[in-house]
Amino acid sequence: MNDSKLKRFFQDFYLVFVLIFLYAPILTMMVLSFNSSKSRTDWGGFTLDWYRQMFQSSSIMDALYNTLLIAFISALAATILGTVAAIGINQMKRLPRSIAMGVNNIPMLNSEIVTGISLMLAFLAFGISLGFKTILLSHITFCVPYVILSVMPKLKQTSRYTYEAAMDLGAGPVEAFFKVVLPDIMPGVLSGFLLAFTMSLDDFIITHFTRGAGINTLSTLIYSEVRRGIKPSMYALSTIIFLTVLALLLITNFSPEKSPASGEKEKAGRSRRETARRILLVAASFCVIAAVSFTTYSHYAAARSNELYVYNWGEYIDETVIEDFEKETGIHVIYDLFETNEEMYPVIEAGGVAYDAVCPSDYMIQKMIENDLLAEINFDNIPNISQIDPEYMERSRSFDPENRYSVPYTWGTVGILYNDKLVEKLGAEPPDSWMDLWDEKFSGEILMQDSVRDAFMCALKGLGYSLNSTDPDELNQAKDLLIRQKPLIQAYVIDQVRDKMLGGEAAVGVIYSGEMLYLQELAEGKDFNLEYVIPKEGTNLWIDSWVIPKNAKNKENAEKWIDFLCRPDIAKRNFEYITYATPNRGAFEMLDEELQQNKAVFPDWDSLTNAEVYRYLGDEADSIYNELWKEVKSN
Amino acid sequence: MNKNASRFLAGPYIIWMIGFTVIPLIMIILYCLTDGDGAFTLANVAAIATPEHRKALFLSLGLSLVSTLICLVMAYPLALILRKRNVGQGSFIVFIFILPMWMNFLLRTMAWQTLLEKNGVINGILSALHLPNLAIINTPWAIILGMVYNFLPFMVLPIYNVLIKIDDDVINAAQDLGASTAQTITKILIPLSLPGIISGINMVFVPALTTFVISNLLGGSKILLIGNVIEQEFTKGSNWHLGSGLSLVLMFFILVSMALMAKYDKEGEGTAF
Numbered sequence: 023m024n025d026s027k028l029k030r031f032f033q034d035f036y037l038v039f040v041l042i043f044l045y046a047p048i049l050t051m052m053v054l055s056f057n058s059s060k061s062r063t064d065w066g067g068f069t070l071d072w073y074r075q076m077f078q079s080s081s082i083m084d085a086l087y088n089t090l091l092i093a094f095i096s097a098l099a100a101t102i103l104g105t106v107a108a109i110g111i112n113q114m115k116r117l118p119r120s121i122a123m124g125v126n127n128i129p130m131l132n133s134e135i136v137t138g139i140s141l142m143l144a145f146l147a148f149g150i151s152l153g154f155k156t157i158l159l160s161h162i163t164f165c166v167p168y169v170i171l172s173v174m175p176k177l178k179q180t181s182r183y184t185y186e187a188a189m190d191l192g193a194g195p196v197e198a199f200f201k202v203v204l205p206d207i208m209p210g211v212l213s214g215f216l217l218a219f220t221m222s223l224d225d226f227i228i229t230h231f232t233r234g235a236g237i238n239t240l241s242t243l244i245y246s247e248v249r250r251g252i253k254p255s256m257y258a259l260s261t262i263i264f265l266t267v268l269a270l271l272l273i274t275n276f277s278p279e280k281s282p283a284s285g286e287k288e289k290a291g292r293s294r295r296e297t298a299r300r301i302l303l304v305a306a307s308f309c310v311i312a313a314v315s316f317t318t319y320s321h322y323a324a325a326r327s328n329e330l331y332v333y334n335w336g337e338y339i340d341e342t343v344i345e346d347f348e349k350e351t352g353i354h355v356i357y358d359l360f361e362t363n364e365e366m367y368p369v370i371e372a373g374g375v376a377y378d379a380v381c382p383s384d385y386m387i388q389k390m391i392e393n394d395l396l397a398e399i400n401f402d403n404i405p406n407i408s409q410i411d412p413e414y415m416e417r418s419r420s421f422d423p424e425n426r427y428s429v430p431y432t433w434g435t436v437g438i439l440y441n442d443k444l445v446e447k448l449g450a451e452p453p454d455s456w457m458d459l460w461d462e463k464f465s466g467e468i469l470m471q472d473s474v475r476d477a478f479m480c481a482l483k484g485l486g487y488s489l490n491s492t493d494p495d496e497l498n499q500a501k502d503l504l505i506r507q508k509p510l511i512q513a514y515v516i517d518q519v520r521d522k523m524l525g526g527e528a529a530v531g532v533i534y535s536g537e538m539l540y541l542q543e544l545a546e547g548k549d550f551n552l553e554y555v556i557p558k559e560g561t562n563l564w565i566d567s568w569v570i571p572k573n574a575k576n577k578e579n580a581e582k583w584i585d586f587l588c589r590p591d592i593a594k595r596n597f598e599y600i601t602y603a604t605p606n607r608g609a610f611e612m613l614d615e616e617l618q619q620n621k622a623v624f625p626d627w628d629s630l631t632n633a634e635v636y637r638y639l640g641d642e643a644d645s646i647y648n649e650l651w652k653e654v655k656s657n
Numbered sequence: 658m659n660k661n662a663s664r665f666l667a668g669p670y671i672i673w674m675i676g677f678t679v680i681p682l683i684m685i686i687l688y689c690l691t692d693g694d695g696a697f698t699l700a701n702v703a704a705i706a707t708p709e710h711r712k713a714l715f716l717s718l719g720l721s722l723v724s725t726l727i728c729l730v731m732a733y734p735l736a737l738i739l740r741k742r743n744v745g746q747g748s749f750i751v752f753i754f755i756l757p758m759w760m761n762f763l764l765r766t767m768a769w770q771t772l773l774e775k776n777g778v779i780n781g782i783l784s785a786l787h788l789p790n791l792a793i794i795n796t797p798w799a800i801i802l803g804m805v806y807n808f809l810p811f812m813v814l815p816i817y818n819v820l821i822k823i824d825d826d827v828i829n830a831a832q833d834l835g836a837s838t839a840q841t842i843t844k845i846l847i848p849l850s851l852p853g854i855i856s857g858i859n860m861v862f863v864p865a866l867t868t869f870v871i872s873n874l875l876g877g878s879k880i881l882l883i884g885n886v887i888e889q890e891f892t893k894g895s896n897w898h899l900g901s902g903l904s905l906v907l908m909f910f911i912l913v914s915m916a917l918m919a920k921y922d923k924e925g926e927g928t929a930f
Contacts, residue, residue, distance in 0.1 A: 033738045040735055043806065044757050047768030050778065051760060054771075103670050110667030122667060125674050127859075127915060128682060134867065135888050136904040139897070140681030147684065163677040166670065171860070175815065175852045179822050209821075213814060220758040226870070244763050252767065260760045267759050271752045364893040472878045474893070513795050513877025518770075527775050645896065652889070656709035656881040 048264065055257035059544070073262075076255035081243065081341070081357070086259065088154070089223060089239040096161035097219035103162070104169025104218075105211050109203070111170070112177045126171075129164045137164060138231035142374075145232065152234035152374045160232045161222045168221055169214035176210030234375050238358075246336040246359035253337075329354045330579040333369075333377040335566070336361060338432075340599035347586050353579050361516075362473065370395055376573045378580040384565050385475070385636035387428050388421035392638065396427045397570045403581035404429065406588035413627070414605035418565060420635045428567035429584050432602035434535040435625060435633065436476060436562045439519070443550035444529035453530055456484035456557045460503070465510045469522060469531035472514035474651040475636055476562070477504060480532060483559045489634050492643045501650040505657045514655075523552055534564075536602030538622040554622040560632020565605070688901035701902025710886060710903065717882040718910065720797060721865035724804035725812075728861045729854070731805070732812035736853075737846070739813075740820045754810040766803055766874045773799060773875070795877030803871040804861075811860035819853030820846065863911055883907055 055073070059066025076082055111122045129137050141160045142152070150156060180203065188198035204211070226241035233242060244256055332344075336359045344355050358377070360366040363386040370380060370390065382390065390396050401407055407429065414430045422428045438453050445452055450463040459468055459480060471477055479489040481500035491497060512528050519531040524544055538554050545552045568584045570577055586592060590608025597604040597613075603623050604610060610618065618624065639647075692698045704710060757765065772778045773794040780790045793799045823846065831841045847854070869884035883903065890900030 033741075036734065037738060040731065040809075041753075044754070044809070046772060047765045047806070048757055048760055050768045050771055051764055054768075103673065107667045107670030110665060110670070114667070122671065125671075125678060128674075128678050134864075135869070135884070135891060136685060136901075137681075139891055139900075140685045141677065143684040143688075144677075144681040159677060163673070166673070171856050172815070172818065175819055175856060176822075178852060179819070209818060213818060216752075216755050217814075220755050224758050224762050226761075226763060240761055241763060244761055252764070256761075256764065260764055264756070264760055267752075267756060271756070362893070368892075508879070511877075511879065514879060515877070522774075525774065525776055648889075648893070648896075652709050652881070652886065655878070655885075656712050 051257045052261045052264075055254055055261045057254060072254040072258040075253075076258045076262075079255060079341070081238065082240075082255060082259060085238040085240050085243040088237060089241075092154075092158055092161055092239060093219050093222040096158055096165050096222045097215055099162045100165035100169050100218045101211060101215040104166045104214060105173050105207070107166070108170045108173040108177055109199075112174070126167050129167050134164075134225075134227040135231075138228040141228070142231045146372060146374055152232060154234070154237055156232045156234065157229055157237065157239070160228050161225065164225070164228060165218035165222055168217045169211075172214035172217060173207055173210040176207040180206040243359075246361060328352060328579070329356060330379065330576050330583055331356045331358070331375070331377045331574075332583065333358050333360060333366065333380040335359065335381060338381065338566075338600055338602075340596050343587070343592055343596055346592070347583065350586070351579075351582055353576075353582065355583075370571050373573050376575050377571055378574040378576045379568055379583050380571060381431055381566055381568050383636070384418075384421040384567070385638045387567060387569055388638040390569065390571075391422065391427055395572055397572045397574060397577060398426045399429065399570055399584070400577075400581060403578065404585040404588065406585050406590075409588050409590055409593070409606050409608040411605050411607045411610075414565065417563070417635065418567065421565075421637065422567075428569050429588065430565050430567045430605040431587065432536065432600070433563070433565045433605055434603050434623075435556055435630070436471075436479065436532065436534055436564070437554050437556040437622075438530055439523055439533040439538075439541070439552055439554050440530045441523060441526060441528070441550050442553060444526065448529060450529075452553065452555070454555055454558055456480045456559055458557075459530065459532070460484070460507055460510070462510065464529055466512050467529035468507075468511045469519045469528045470507070470511050470514050471519075471532045472516050474647050476532065477514075477651065477654070478647060479562050479636075481507075483557065483561065483632075486559065489562055490637045490639060492639050492646075494646070497646065497650055501654060504654045508654065508657060524548075526550065534602075535622055535625070536600070539601040539617075539620070542622075556625065556629065556633075558632075560630075560634065563630060563633040563635050565635065566602075685901045686905065688898050689905050692898055701899050702906060704899055704902055705906045709881070710883070713881045713883045713886050714906070714910075716797070716880070717866055717884065720801055720882070721804065721862055724801045724808070724865050725858055725862045727801070727805050728809050728812040729858065732809060732816055732857065733854075736813055736816040736820050736850075737842070739817055740823075754813050758810065762807060763870065763874075766807065766871060769799075769803060769806065769875060770794065773802075794875065795879055797876070797880060799875040800872050800880060800882075803875045804865045804868065807871065808861040808865055811864075812857040815856040815860065816850055816853040819850040823849050859915065866911065867907065 056068050056070070057065055058069035058071065107122075111119055111126075114122065138160070141156070141163070145152060145156050184202050184206070185198055188202045189195065193201065224241070225239075226245060229239050230242055230245065233239070238246075240256075240259070244252060247253060247256065330353050332355055334357070339357075344357060347353070348355055358375075360369070363383050366380065366382055367386060367389065369375065370377065371393070387396070410430055414433060415425050417433075418425060418428060418430055438456075438459070440453055442452065444467065448463050448467065450458075450461060453459070453461075458464070459470070470480070475489075478497070478500050481503045482489050482491055482496065485496070485499055485503065487493075487496045487500070491500075513522075515522065515531070519533050520537050520541060522528055523531050523533075524541065526548075533554070535554065541552050568587070570580045570584075574580055587596065588606060590606060590612060593604050593606035593609035594612050597606075597609055601623070610624075621629075689701050690697055690699070692700065705714065770777075773791065774780070775790075775792070775794065777794070783790055793802070827845060827849075828841055831845050836844065867884045867887075869882060869888040872878075872880050872882045872885055887900050887903050887907070890896045890903065
């Protein structure tokens with residue numbers, strides 16, 4: 023007795039342990055959805071603001087509809103296709119069966135990224151334009167194996183003679199299937215459907231490669247937000263979805279009609295009835311969701327006549343600016359996001375989606391010009407170009423020699439951010455040189471940028487070379503330097519540098535100047551200051567500009583869009599939202615004097631004597647950089 | 658007769674798979690065997706032998722094996738307990754393990770960052786209790802944790818699904834005949850649940866071997882897995898030929914493990930039915 027009590031205690035303990043393990047991150051996220059501070063590491067007080075913002079954000083709502091609709095249709099299709107196929111495969115002879123199972127396993131054994139890319143290649147090769155339907159087809163494809171894998175074990179457990187017995191007793195094949203086989207494999211079918219639905223819901227990589235313009239699922243939306251930090255309204259949405267599913271589960275499991283079981287057969291009958299009831303309930307609720315989503319989707323799909331496809335960085339515009347533009351011009355904007363220049367380029371090059379206005383950085387613009395991907399801008403349609411400070415047009419000549427293809431949007435520098443208290447505690451001087459990132463005192467306290475060009479920039483500049491160096495000897499020295507630095511580094515990051523520095527996780531980090539306003543605001547009231555310094559060796563001066571791809575279908579609309587963004591009041595509003603320095607003179611003059619004097623955001627030109635703009639170095643040099651970087655990372 | 662007929666039920670599916678799996682795969686193989694100018698080459702496959710690729714591959718194999726093992730060790734007792742506790746409430750359990758997946762996995766993995774960080778939630782609790790701090794973030798251990806966390810349900814569900822199918826009478830009979838609990842588990846339950854274990858191992862090992870998001874988010878991008886290498890070739894390096902070559906090598910490794918599994922599956926069938 024005692025023994026079994028002890029056993030039971032251990033069992034309970036283990037169950038609770040696993041549940042905590044599974045649900046701790048979810049709880050964390052729920053708590054963060056009520057956090058009034060935007061940072062992941064900082065508690066700023068209770069708020070419901072994120073929930074309000076979530077319902078107001080059309081991008082989140084659209085993504086939600088798309089996600090649910092795609093998940094539902096693909097799970098349903100995959101379940102039907104998969105269950106039927108499993109029965110067929112189960113009846114096959116050995117050889118065809120193992121071939122079929124082998125093919126079935128391909129989407130699972132392949133890395134998701136290869137499945138995604140291979141589908142994208144196939145779609146493009148057969149002239150199917152990327153969009154909603156390609157996501158759907160891909161999702162069905164990768165969901166089916168999960169259904170088959172959950173149905174197969176069930177089928178193997180059912181006796182193959184029950185079906186034949188039913189037929190002998192006079193049932194038709196269809197009747198025998200629904201009365202004998204299906205109830206037996208129902209748990210497998212159901213868990214297959216659920217798995218497929220959740221896999222589709224959770225998928226990011228395959229969607230990422232097979233989606234077209236203007237279509238986002240929650241995953242791709244979250245991914246595009248990663249660069250500048252995830253908005254807590256995303257946590258809010260996840261919390262609501264989670265609680266809804268939880269409620270659904272509780273309703274279906276603890277509904278009243280539960281009579282005490284007596285005898286195996288009744289129990290089996292009851293659980294069968296319950297299963298059927300549950301399926302009905304689940305199916306009904308999903309039908310509602312699907313119906314709502316579909317009407318909304320078709321509504322959005324129909325609203326496009328005069329349109330503009332925009333491709334921009336995540337969180338790189340004030341969303342109300344888009345709304346104002348739509349109101350003023352009557353042009354419907356399809357707004358799409360990318361995270362890195364390198365990710366944007368193949369999309370434009372492949373031309374699967376024809377974007378009208380894109381906002382890449384300097385060196386990438388040069389690459390696009392050299393590869394003849396850009397259209398000349400007709401500046402007669404952009405009278406507000408006069409608002410752009412000539413200084414920036416001049417700087418732009420390094421990548422757009424005749425100022426024919428690009429209009430500057432934001433600019434900034436790369437520098438070192440440090441936590442004054444932590445630096446003092448480590449007994450180090452405040453950094454003023456790139457080589458301070460190699461100081462042993464900062465061991466485990468350094469955050470490096472996780473991108474090839476930026477990482478090599480730190481090393482090349484530290485060695486006194488040009489950041490556009492293609493000299494193999496100089497690059498090898500930089501590589502060795504970076505390898506030497508690796509043990510000292512806490513993590514290679516992109517956007518997370520901001521949150522980690524705010525949370526006091528690290529002492530120094532490499533950061534873009536545009537983050538400074540935001541950081542200084544949030545660091546107020548903490549027991550440390552975050553200071554930004556441009557190292558004395560010089561740094562990278564970058565410019566992000568609007569360009570129009572050659573295959574744009576709405577070039578005039580794109581010019582209207584660029585002109586609109588150059589309007590001083592609009593540029594000011596954008597600046598206040600994204601906090602990256604604006605090259606717009608009119609907007610700059612409207613700012614508070616204190617802001618104008620903020621040297622971290624708007625550095626003096628004199629202090630930037632050693633600053634260089636990245637240039638496109640050619641495909642060969644690009645691959646040398648990538649090879650060396652891979653060596654650094656794998657070391 | 659009906660056997661012959663029902664075999665063709667797989668027809669639509671076979672056609673689907675040829676269209677959306679086999680043909681795209683052929684595209685990848687085409688990319689793998691050509692270079693940028695379209696000439697035939699084997700260099701993309703041979704590239705796996707370079708030190709950085711080899712290292713990434715071995716690290717991926719190691720980490721995914723360890724996390725598959727941990728998942729199995731965690732999941733089996735769990736499935737046994739769940740089987741004992743929840744007669745007739747099957748889908749409830751399924752839900753408990755599928756429910757976390759309704760929160761986006763990028764978000765959930767980010768949440769582990771918040772928990773594990775130097776000044777994170779777990780270390781906050783440990784400090785309050787005057788216990789030594791946990792420093793696993795940005796190490797391979799954090800990646801293993803992330804893999805186990807993300808893929809554990811894929812191990813629990815198939816095992817559980819097979820276990821609940823086992824009749825209580827079988828277990829009672831074993832015990833009546835004098836089998837101890839340990840003997841019942843090793844001689845009865847494990848052999849009978851082998852199909853579940855095998856599909857569980859497949860469902861954990863494969864995504865673990867090919868992941869790149871988990872290593873990026875929890876490894877501080879300091880740890881390069883083969884998945885990261887392939888991802889970078891496709892998205893950042895723009896060398897799709899090399900990426901295709903490496904992923905074919907990866908496929909080979911997975912095929913080997915699948916073949917091993919299939920062998921054990923066959924034996925498992927022999928004793929299970």
